[in-house]
Amino acid sequence: MDINQLAIQARQLFLDSRLEECKKYVDEIEFDENDFLSYKYAQIYKGLSFFELSQQQLGQQCFLDLISLCQQKNKNDSDELDIIIQILYQWQNFDEDQAKAKKHNQNLYNCCENYKQQHELNQNYNLFIYLFGVSVYNFIDYYPDKKHCSYLDNLIQCQEKIQQFNQESIILIGWMYDYLEKHEEARKWYKMLEQINPRYPGLANNIALTYESMNEKNLAEEYFLKAVEICPNNAVILTNLAQHYQNSDQYEKAIEYYEKSINSNPQFTGCFICYSKLLQDKQNIEKAREILLKGQQLNQKNTDILFYLVSLEVQESNYQKAQEYVDLAVEIDPNEGFIEYKFGSLLFDKNQYDLCETQFLRSLDKNLTPMLIGYANSKLAYSYFSQYKFLQAFKQLMQLGNLDIAFFEFQEELDGIGYILDEIQEISLQEKVDILNSYYGIIQTRYKQIQLSTQNTFFRCFLEYKQDLFCNTVSIIAYQKHLQSLLTYKSNYNHWDLFLA
Numbered sequence: 001m002d003i004n005q006l007a008i009q010a011r012q013l014f015l016d017s018r019l020e021e022c023k024k025y026v027d028e029i030e031f032d033e034n035d036f037l038s039y040k041y042a043q044i045y046k047g048l049s050f051f052e053l054s055q056q057q058l059g060q061q062c063f064l065d066l067i068s069l070c071q072q073k074n075k076n077d078s079d080e081l082d083i084i085i086q087i088l089y090q091w092q093n094f095d096e097d098q099a100k101a102k103k104h105n106q107n108l109y110n111c112c113e114n115y116k117q118q119h120e121l122n123q124n125y126n127l128f129i130y131l132f133g134v135s136v137y138n139f140i141d142y143y144p145d146k147k148h149c150s151y152l153d154n155l156i157q158c159q160e161k162i163q164q165f166n167q168e169s170i171i172l173i174g175w176m177y178d179y180l181e182k183h184e185e186a187r188k189w190y191k192m193l194e195q196i197n198p199r200y201p202g203l204a205n206n207i208a209l210t211y212e213s214m215n216e217k218n219l220a221e222e223y224f225l226k227a228v229e230i231c232p233n234n235a236v237i238l239t240n241l242a243q244h245y246q247n248s249d250q251y252e253k254a255i256e257y258y259e260k261s262i263n264s265n266p267q268f269t270g271c272f273i274c275y276s277k278l279l280q281d282k283q284n285i286e287k288a289r290e291i292l293l294k295g296q297q298l299n300q301k302n303t304d305i306l307f308y309l310v311s312l313e314v315q316e317s318n319y320q321k322a323q324e325y326v327d328l329a330v331e332i333d334p335n336e337g338f339i340e341y342k343f344g345s346l347l348f349d350k351n352q353y354d355l356c357e358t359q360f361l362r363s364l365d366k367n368l369t370p371m372l373i374g375y376a377n378s379k380l381a382y383s384y385f386s387q388y389k390f391l392q393a394f395k396q397l398m399q400l401g402n403l404d405i406a407f408f409e410f411q412e413e414l415d416g417i418g419y420i421l422d423e424i425q426e427i428s429l430q431e432k433v434d435i436l437n438s439y440y441g442i443i444q445t446r447y448k449q450i451q452l453s454t455q456n457t458f459f460r461c462f463l464e465y466k467q468d469l470f471c472n473t474v475s476i477i478a479y480q481k482h483l484q485s486l487l488t489y490k491s492n493y494n495h496w497d498l499f500l501a
Helices: 005-015 019-028 033-052 056-074 080-096 098-119 127-142 150-161 163-179 183-196 203-213 217-230 235-247 251-264 269-281 285-298 304-315 319-332 338-349 353-364 370-386 390-401 411-423 429-437 442-453 457-487 496-500
Strands: none
Touching: 005 019, 005 033, 019 033, 033 056, 033 080, 056 080, 080 098, 080 127, 080 163, 098 127, 127 150, 127 163, 150 163, 163 183, 163 203, 183 203, 203 217, 203 235, 217 235, 235 251, 235 269, 251 269, 269 285, 269 304, 285 304, 304 319, 304 338, 319 338, 338 353, 338 370, 353 370, 370 390, 370 411, 390 411, 390 429, 390 442, 411 442, 429 457, 442 457
């Protein structure tokens, strides 16, 4: 890549943690139609500077604008810098919102594949940039699975080959190891970068968090203080230090740094949330409520603080007030079901089954992750059961069994189905049979599991029969699809006798 000196200077300001200077410097670089590559390069470090100053919204917007501009200028083309932009955007995305990062992840993969298809046969093709992008894609795609980590080997190989992004790749490897809870490995990579550039933005904070995870409190404090010295206006770092003091029972210092964090950047909502938790732990509920309301007033489009206001009001049994905050969150993001699910879960934990039922039903009509869909269905079924709505509980459990949800164990729910079949006389035998017959999806493959969960001889035999019928049906379908055409004789009569024998 041929990058001009102005853009290279922007990167150097970023690497020196001169972040405010970096932003202003990039803004003064005139857009050159004939050197779009250098413009993109400089904009990357402006966007990263926003993130390192805990100005997440501005950082997000900077990267989104840059990605949009690249798509307009490049049309269907992708170059190696486009991959780097997507990687760094996804890195920041994942730190802030894993679900959002997973949704955007396909864009990173598509960018990598476009680059490969367009440049693989050219002399300037950079295999290691491609592998770098695909490795980050795989990390986000697989997470939190800690078994499939071969992408780290590729990323380590890339780090040795991509000199122009060497420091970025090193901190990214350490960051991944930290997320995978391999803190010794993370520390090794962070220390490697510290030898190259001890002022790399966020590095001292990452090292401090690693030491905190390893319960090395003194070293954690030392590096948090270094991080504050390097970047005194980063609200995330100030909040992390406050949490460190909070966890060390140094409450006055914790409050001091929470206040500093709010003053440095009132748009960082995480500080208001952590600060309110400390106050709640100290039983200062009014002050905790005051801090959250202040944060909400300053960030009126943010739903995170609303959830913690809901949590606080449920804790105080102010259910109507909690509902008002839920309704406000729904106004802000009508399609997102998370806050209604969480409100339902909080009510569920307080045995308010009649109230939580409505929240779970509403959440299931909106956007939820597959795992939360499983939990919402399960808790809704238990809510019905606890209100003696046994028929609805049974249908809900069967509905949950009909969903294909990875990592959802389903054992408690299977036991619940078995219990209803064995013990609940309020549901007639005919109703139970009709409900078992009404599901033809994945639940069919669970009949054997349900059979093991019931002691009732009738249902054991019925489920065994259904399982056999299901297997035969699958066999016939397979026969029709894959074998029948091969066994057709000259007379064009199908050889069912061969199959049925």
